[in-house]
Amino acid sequence: MTDETSQLLSDTAEKLFSDHVTKNCIIDAEKGTWPDELWSEVIANGFNLILVPEELDGVGGNWMNAGILFKALGRYQAPIPLAENIVASYILSLAGISQPTDSILTILNGAFVAENDLLSGSSPRTPFASYSTHGVVLYKDGSDLKVGLIEIDKNNLKDNSNIALENRGHIELDKVSFIENSKVDCDSNLVKKLGALMRSNQMAGALESILTQSVRYANERIQFGRPIGKFQAIQQDLAVLSTHVAASSVAADYACSSMDKGNPDFAIAVAKSRIDDAVSVGAGIAHQVHGAIGFTYEHGLHFATRRLWAWRAEYGSGSEWSKVLGEKAISNGADKFWPSITQGDLDI
Amino acid sequence: MNIPFNFRLTDFPVEAETLRLEVREFLSSALVDVPKETRAETWYGADEGFSRKVGERGWIGLSWPTEYGGSGRSAMERYVVLEEMLTAGAPVGAHWIADRQSGPLIIRYGTPEQQEKILPGILKGETYFCIGMSEPDSGSDLAALRTKAEKKGDKYIVNGTKLWTSGAQRCQYMIALFRTSKEEDRHGGFSQFIVDLSLPGVTIRPIIDLAGRHHFNEVVFEDVEVPETMLVGKEGDGWNQVTAELALERSGPERYLSSYALLQELIKEFSERNDYEGVTEIGRQMAHLTTLRQMSVSVAGMLNDGENPALEASVVKDLGAVFEQDLPNIAHRLMDLEPDNQGNDFQKYLAILTQISPSFSLRGGTREILRGIIARGLGLR
Numbered sequence: 168m169t170d171e172t173s174q175l176l177s178d179t180a181e182k183l184f185s186d187h188v189t190k191n192c193i194i195d196a197e198k199g200t201w202p203d204e205l206w207s208e209v210i211a212n213g214f215n216l217i218l219v220p221e222e223l224d225g226v227g228g229n230w231m232n233a234g235i236l237f238k239a240l241g242r243y244q245a246p247i248p249l250a251e252n253i254v255a256s257y258i259l260s261l262a263g264i265s266q267p268t269d270s271i272l273t274i275l276n277g278a279f280v281a282e283n284d285l286l287s288g289s290s291p292r293t294p295f296a297s298y299s300t301h302g303v304v305l306y307k308d309g310s311d312l313k314v315g316l317i318e319i320d321k322n323n324l325k326d327n328s329n330i331a332l333e334n335r336g337h338i339e340l341d342k343v344s345f346i347e348n349s350k351v352d353c354d355s356n357l358v359k360k361l362g363a364l365m366r367s368n369q370m371a372g373a374l375e376s377i378l379t380q381s382v383r384y385a386n387e388r389i390q391f392g393r394p395i396g397k398f399q400a401i402q403q404d405l406a407v408l409s410t411h412v413a414a415s416s417v418a419a420d421y422a423c424s425s426m427d428k429g430n431p432d433f434a435i436a437v438a439k440s441r442i443d444d445a446v447s448v449g450a451g452i453a454h455q456v457h458g459a460i461g462f463t464y465e466h467g468l469h470f471a472t473r474r475l476w477a478w479r480a481e482y483g484s485g486s487e488w489s490k491v492l493g494e495k496a497i498s499n500g501a502d503k504f505w506p507s508i509t510q511g512d513l514d515i
Numbered sequence: 516m517n518i519p520f521n522f523r524l525t526d527f528p529v530e531a532e533t534l535r536l537e538v539r540e541f542l543s544s545a546l547v548d549v550p551k552e553t554r555a556e557t558w559y560g561a562d563e564g565f566s567r568k569v570g571e572r573g574w575i576g577l578s579w580p581t582e583y584g585g586s587g588r589s590a591m592e593r594y595v596v597l598e599e600m601l602t603a604g605a606p607v608g609a610h611w612i613a614d615r616q617s618g619p620l621i622i623r624y625g626t627p628e629q630q631e632k633i634l635p636g637i638l639k640g641e642t643y644f645c646i647g648m649s650e651p652d653s654g655s656d657l658a659a660l661r662t663k664a665e666k667k668g669d670k671y672i673v674n675g676t677k678l679w680t681s682g683a684q685r686c687q688y689m690i691a692l693f694r695t696s697k698e699e700d701r702h703g704g705f706s707q708f709i710v711d712l713s714l715p716g717v718t719i720r721p722i723i724d725l726a727g728r729h730h731f732n733e734v735v736f737e738d739v740e741v742p743e744t745m746l747v748g749k750e751g752d753g754w755n756q757v758t759a760e761l762a763l764e765r766s767g768p769e770r771y772l773s774s775y776a777l778l779q780e781l782i783k784e785f786s787e788r789n790d791y792e793g794v795t796e797i798g799r800q801m802a803h804l805t806t807l808r809q810m811s812v813s814v815a816g817m818l819n820d821g822e823n824p825a826l827e828a829s830v831v832k833d834l835g836a837v838f839e840q841d842l843p844n845i846a847h848r849l850m851d852l853e854p855d856n857q858g859n860d861f862q863k864y865l866a867i868l869t870q871i872s873p874s875f876s877l878r879g880g881t882r883e884i885l886r887g888i889i890a891r892g893l894g895l896r
Contacts, residue, residue, distance in 0.1 A: 375518055382893050382894060382895065386894065386895065396896075397896070399883075402886065402887065402890035402895045403883065403886045403887075403890070405895060406885075406887075406889035406890045409518075409520075409892075409893055410830050410834045410889070411834075412518065413520055413522055413827075413830050413834075414806050414807070414810065414834060416522065417522045417524070417806055417809045417813065418802070418806045418809070420522075420809075421524060421805075421806070424524050434805075436798070436802070437801070437802040437805045437806060438802075440802035441803060441805075444799070444802075486799075488798070489796070489799040489801075489802060490798055492797070492801045492802060493793075493798030493799070493801065496782055496798065496801055497785045497797060498786070500782070500783070501779045501780070501782040501783035501786060504782055504801075505602045505775075505779070508804065508805055508808065509598075511805075
């Protein structure tokens with residue numbers, strides 16, 4: 168995609184989400200209503216197929232393009248599994264498997280064993296499992312790494328949700344057959360890495376949202392005869408929040424760009440680690456600035472902050488990814504520390 | 516509101532990566548005799564012999580246009596030279612200011628005569644500059660400065676005092692901001708000058724910092740006669756010229772690498788002990804450092820493209836200073852070693868950086884001022 172098509176993608180997503188992701192849409196979704204209209208629009212625009220090559224009837228975009236959508240999802244707190252469907256359809260495309268018509272995909276993440284092309288194992292906290300028709304799974308079959316597509320059977324599924332009330336189902340598989348499966352040549356830890364990548368980008372978007380909400384509120388809320396945003400204490404806090412928002416956006420972009428360059432391990436770990444810190448500081452400041460009103464369900468700030476608190480722990484916490492970085496840095500030794508940063512690579 | 520800043524990622528061109536290897540090769544032999552204490556100070560550590568060697572390689576004024584004697588290379592290549600020097604602990608302090616901002620200022624606003632007289636010495640690593648902005652009653656409130664330059668014939672007569680002038684004792688010149696007229700407008704009536712510090716009436720007095728080092732100075736001007744030919748740019752335009760300099764001053768790799776040596780020593784200690792305690796913290800700092808670097812490189816890319824990323828530069832400097840200041844405390848928490856000037860390398864770095872880290876959020880614009888600038892960018896003031 169060129170810069171212009173990226174801009175077009177960004178504008179289209181902004182328009183679509185600002186039209187359709189209303190407060191009521193999010194509230195209804197939290198009560199268990201599937202946002203049918205929103206999802207239909209997303210599918211009609213082919214957003215879910217952004218990473219699928221054109222020869223497999225996809226859009227043929229790159230990870231920087233996908234990052235635009237991930238961030239927009241976070242910015243609007245859109246209650247749909249678009250990020251998951253983008254990643255799931257990408258994983259399917261790696262194995263040359265086409266996505267069934269009108270399917271809604273989820274990504275299975277857990278420990279699996281395959282015997283005679285029958286899959287067993289469990290996938291705890293599977294995103295939007297209850298609304299998904301199919302699951303995509305990356306698993307080991309002997310010495311082969313394979314991608315499988317299965318149907319989601321509600322009998323194998325126990326409902327749950329994260330603290331943002333996004334559906335996270337527990338899937339238990341006992342000798343389930345595949346609709347299709349195929350060998351794939353990729354990183355065996357790909358699901359977790361791509362999960363961390365998409366959540367990092369979504370968090371970067373949600374952090375932008377809490378910054379814009381907080382600045383708007385600070386300019387509107389009058390105390391002591393003037394908008395609270397005129398007080399230096401508030402200004403300094405919001406400046407700090409904005410520096411973390413900026414850092415998160417850069418870290419998320421860096422991960423996408425490294426993915427496009429085919430060397431993402433370092434950058435994904437950096438993003439999930441850095442943005443986790445941004446969430447801890449940033450969500451705190453946003454709530455502090457909003458005062459009591461931001462603590463109510465009525466006010467919408469929590470749609471973003473609860474997602475941030477949930478997402479920072481999904482697909483590995485910041486600490487877990489920090490550990491990945493730190494262990495490598497220490498075993499590589501001090502002399503390789505700087506070169507590994509300039510090359511964006513821990514295996515040097 | 517929209518987010519008022521935009522850090523788009525910038526890649527280094529291939530030639531910058533080639534240059535990186537040349538710089539690493541050069542530093543591997545050039546730094547052998549540089550003591551740890553000097554390395555720990557990065558761009559405050561000065562060694563004139565080293566600066567001349569850097570000049571010989573053509574790495575001062577690297578991105579200046581060739582008609583001014585520069586190498587005409589990109590800002591991205593210059594960035595690579597800087598970050599490699601800083602992470603290696605090279606004593607770049609003598610030529611740092613002249614290379615970073617005085618030279619570019621003279622190229623942009625200076626007269627051909629000023630350019631001919633001064634730029635060659637900077638390029639050789641022999642002519643050094645300091646910055647004369649702060650005064651006894653004018654710190655963060657720069658517009659309150661009082662040092663006067665009064666026009667008399669073909670000279671300006673300067674009276675007043677500059678304070679906290681880093682490195683003045685070894686510099687031939689100061690780029691000084693003086694008041695040239697009284698203006699209603701708080702930001703009017705200032706002008707920039709190149710002041711030869713050997714002129715009669717200039718007195719440089721050391722101010723010893725809390726670590727016992729001599730970096731700061733008080734520079735007193737008593738009826739100093741500065742030729743009018745040393746006015747930089749237009750009389751009365753000083754404020755705008757200074758503001759334009761700040762983006763150069765606030766976003767470079769020196770704004771987050773000041774404590775780098777300590778982080779590297781920390782990793783060395785862990786590696787040698789085969790001790791993985793604190794591994795998460797090391798990784799966390801690596802994530803912060805990498806992100807800051809991407810942000811700072813992004814600003815370099817914008818500068819290279821002729822944009823004015825003043826707000827982005829303030830964001831980098833604020834976050835960078837927080838990072839640099841956290842490191843000594845983190846190093847202290849992770850290791851049961853005392854800061855000790857006579858101890859091992861880690862202890863030496865810890866001793867120096869613990870003491871000098873408060874300055875990281877003071878120099879080049881205090882934390883409060885930077886956050887005020889950011890708040891203005893957010894539409895809060």
